[in-house]
Ligand SMILES: Cc1cc2nc3c(=O)[nH]c(=O)nc-3n(C[C@H](O)[C@H](O)[C@H](O)COP(=O)(O)OP(=O)(O)OC[C@H]3O[C@@H](n4cnc5c(N)ncnc54)[C@H](O)[C@@H]3O)c2cc1C
């Protein structure tokens with residue numbers, strides 16, 4: 001089958017790629033665009049390691065076709081730091097040791113950013129529910145939540 | 159294009175793409191409905207609402223007017239999956255995937271929601287409960303898809319509620335789901351009640367809720383509703399719940415959802 005030509009904005013820059021009709025956005029990011037920060041944990045929407053933000057909405061890139069990216073504005077984990085300067089969430093995750101193996105971390109960070117974009121002052125409960133689709137085998141989640149809440153406070157200037 | 163054999167419509171893909179990967183669904187073409195104007199969005203319509211069939215769950219929860227009028231419909235839709243899944247999962251996909259445990263369907267049916275179906279023969283309006291016919295099967299004909307859902311105008315002092323029971327607090331499949339829609343006279347007496355259950359039969363099933371009409375949901379009315387709910391259950395036995403367990407929980411959830419719907423109706 002013919003490949004589909006797609007143009008989208010990825011991390012603020014125009015990107016063009018060719019993809020197979022059945023190729024997922026996660027496959028496109030990793031295999032066509034060499035953006036390997038997004039991870040494949042399950043491929044079925046359960047783990048959140050592949051989380052990206054599409055037109056302001058958090059989605060699993062493993063449950064989206066690459067062809068659907070046409071004309072959208074996408075943010076991946078690679079778009080989070082500004083050059084060498086880490087995003088406050090990234091910085092706080094390091095300070096709080098909110099990662100061990102790190103496999104879940106890109107997805108957790110992108111999901112956390114999506115939360116703070118919408119709700120700069122979340123309650124802990126809100127944060128836990130928001131991240132229910134991001135599985136972590138290592139940390140037990142408490143450190144992730146602590147880092148997220150700390151970053152939120154810092155970003156609010158508290 | 160959808161008329162071609164083996165073509166499937168795509169909304170959020172949170173069922174379809176999983177099924178493609180597992181090999182359970184092998185379409186030879188996929189049509190992304192989201193690109194069709196009107197498939198996404200919520201508008202006021204004849205005193206009620208018209209919801210584009212592919213609108214993502216998260217968008218429903220962000221519409222204050224819809225949440226106020228149909229809190230039960232919205233809570234059913236918002237229970238679907240995680241934040242990520244909410245960013246894509248639609249009412250049409252939930253209904254047309256035709257799982258008996260689909261969380262948005264009992265309250266849509268209880269609300270009297272209508273699916274606007276389009277296809278090669280034009281447009282027709284169908285009650286939501288007529289769409290799923292058995293697990294994984296719908297009554298849609300080849301080439302047909304759902305364009306929108308219509309929620310009727312809300313009378314004053316009416317509301318709804320959805321409750322589901324799952325072994326975890328998030329991200330699981332309903333063992334039982336109960337959707338209740340209640341209209342009152344404004345003084346707390348019920349004038350109409352509609353109750354549908356999910357996950358206790360091959361499709362959603364309606365409970366005879368006539369026992370609630372004329373009552374203020376006293377203990378006797380609740381006991382009758384509990385019995386009526388248990389009477390329509392034909393559940394399966396599986397690791398999530400035995401037949402006896404699901405049947406008992408159905409009665410409990412119907413009662414609790416009715417109480418919430420009544421309370422909400424009083425607050426409107
Ligand atoms: C991690 C995860 C958790 C989940 N949790 C839940 C849950 O808690 N409760 C629950 O009920 N479901 C759950 N689901 C299932 C799924 O998310 C829902 O059923 C969702 O509503 C499907 O909508 P969609 O738009 O993604 O459908 P799609 O995958 O796009 O489509 C589903 C089916 O409907 C058809 N279809 C889509 N749109 C139309 C249309 N407009 N007209 C006709 N046919 C159409 C498709 O061809 C396909 O057969 C979960 C899924 C995942 C991956």
Ligand code: FES
Nearest residue numbers: 041042043048062
């Ligand atoms: S890889 Fe997408 S949710 Fe697990």
Ligand code: FES
Nearest residue numbers: 100104136137138
């Ligand atoms: S740090 Fe290992 S999975 Fe989260």
